[in-house]
Amino acid sequence: MTKVFPEGFLWGGATAANQYEGAYNLDGKGLTVQDVTPKGGFGPITEEPTPDNLKLEGIDFYHRYKEDIALFAEMGFKVFRTSIAWARIFPNGDEIEPNEAGLQFYDDLFDELAKYGIEPLVTLSHYETPLHLAKEYDGWTNRKLIGFFERYARTVFTRYKDKVKYWLTFNEINSVLHAPFMSGGILTPPEKLSKQDLYQAVHHELVASALATKIGHEINPDFKIGCMVIAMPAYPLTPNPVDVLEARQFENQNYLFSDIHVRGKYPNYIQRFFKEEGIEIDFAEGDKELMAENPVDFISFSYYMSVTATADPEKQARAKGNILGGVPNPYLEASEWGWQIDPIGLRMVLNAFYDRYQIPLFIVENGLGAKDVLVDGPDGPTVEDDYRIDYLEKHLKQVGEAMKDGVELWGYTTWGCIDLVSASTAEMSKRYGFIYVDRNDDGSGTLARYKKKSFNWYKDLIASNGENLFS
Numbered sequence: 001m002t003k004v005f006p007e008g009f010l011w012g013g014a015t016a017a018n019q020y021e022g023a024y025n026l027d028g029k030g031l032t033v034q035d036v037t038p039k040g041g042f043g044p045i046t047e048e049p050t051p052d053n054l055k056l057e058g059i060d061f062y063h064r065y066k067e068d069i070a071l072f073a074e075m076g077f078k079v080f081r082t083s084i085a086w087a088r089i090f091p092n093g094d095e096i097e098p099n100e101a102g103l104q105f106y107d108d109l110f111d112e113l114a115k116y117g118i119e120p121l122v123t124l125s126h127y128e129t130p131l132h133l134a135k136e137y138d139g140w141t142n143r144k145l146i147g148f149f150e151r152y153a154r155t156v157f158t159r160y161k162d163k164v165k166y167w168l169t170f171n172e173i174n175s176v177l178h179a180p181f182m183s184g185g186i187l188t189p190p191e192k193l194s195k196q197d198l199y200q201a202v203h204h205e206l207v208a209s210a211l212a213t214k215i216g217h218e219i220n221p222d223f224k225i226g227c228m229v230i231a232m233p234a235y236p237l238t239p240n241p242v243d244v245l246e247a248r249q250f251e252n253q254n255y256l257f258s259d260i261h262v263r264g265k266y267p268n269y270i271q272r273f274f275k276e277e278g279i280e281i282d283f284a285e286g287d288k289e290l291m292a293e294n295p296v297d298f299i300s301f302s303y304y305m306s307v308t309a310t311a312d313p314e315k316q317a318r319a320k321g322n323i324l325g326g327v328p329n330p331y332l333e334a335s336e337w338g339w340q341i342d343p344i345g346l347r348m349v350l351n352a353f354y355d356r357y358q359i360p361l362f363i364v365e366n367g368l369g370a371k372d373v374l375v376d377g378p379d380g381p382t383v384e385d386d387y388r389i390d391y392l393e394k395h396l397k398q399v400g401e402a403m404k405d406g407v408e409l410w411g412y413t414t415w416g417c418i419d420l421v422s423a424s425t426a427e428m429s430k431r432y433g434f435i436y437v438d439r440n441d442d443g444s445g446t447l448a449r450y451k452k453k454s455f456n457w458y459k460d461l462i463a464s465n466g467e468n469l470f471s
């Protein structure tokens, strides 16, 4: 019988520096936009972290990475996704010389992964733009950021050229339209930010992504460099063509980013939107060629939910928790945070991307944020997280269906394979991991790690290369 997942399929887990490293001000690290959002990326911004408003400082991976990586290895991880905190390397973002202590930390981390044969998958920018770039330049609205990012990318590509093969440029690059500060370091409040400036910022990030892809391939032609987008299929609320059109237009908002990364040019549908909104993107000399000549090697994406669209303004009240908008889908259940759970949507997203571009895909985030309760087990404290196993199993079965449909998928990394701080709410209690971390929303806790029931489930799944999903 043919196997569903090919030999060498990259199973693993995903994290981001700002959500799990801690040590936010150690060894020369500068502040990032995350350090001043104590309530999470959608919450208010504070001046600077103080003992009163300090954001929960990750889970101290910075000092415990050896212990944590050993646990990932025990589960059989083939790949581990993390980000490099830009501000560990360039504390302000606009320096000329990098911070050696920061570079050394990631050397040690990648060496530790290599000991177990775990492939790193590294995001260059995961919601952690150096704060100085937000304050001084208004983040990506300013073209100068391209140069700063170029220096940063060149530095880490060169340093880790023999240690890291898989790279992502910007985490969920399309989120800048919805969370300009967290995603794009744009300090201007959303209500004052013009669409012109927002889309110009998008352009700068897209140029920077193409430039990083170019430089990366020059430094090591074996690098595989991908874009990373939020994937979200949109369903019409009714078969009324106006709703169908609404759904289509919603999807275009997201496709814009993968279209440009893969096809190297702005699609026609966005020209009309720009015209109607009076937006004129300022292209510098060479931007067009750079984008056209440096498409990504693969598309990576996060998948948590689908969205339901309607043209009826009365129904357009936001679905609770649906960060990109939409209305509740009566056929779907939601997580405790209102994220509508839709495994079949994942199969559709995989097929839609693959049909559209026919380049390899990588699922780099998927998982269930839930409130876990620690209980006594035969081998010590644990969590009976059958709900998480159920969620992942249902999604992975649909991934298998998509592979049978012919989709080329390189790997799958669950989000937050070890409990970490939530990006949107800064809560610790929104847990995704296979490994429980003893830390509470108020910062109390020992930081001890405990295996949840899902730990052994994932271990067995990886050992069978996904086959036990279908037995």
Ligand code: BG6
Binding pocket: 016, 019, 127, 171, 172, 302, 365, 369, 415, 421, 422, 423, 424, 425, 430
């Ligand atoms: C993605 C982000 O949006 O979703 C992660 O790339 C984030 O950084 C994840 O943590 C889950 O979201 P949240 O808000 O539950 O942490």
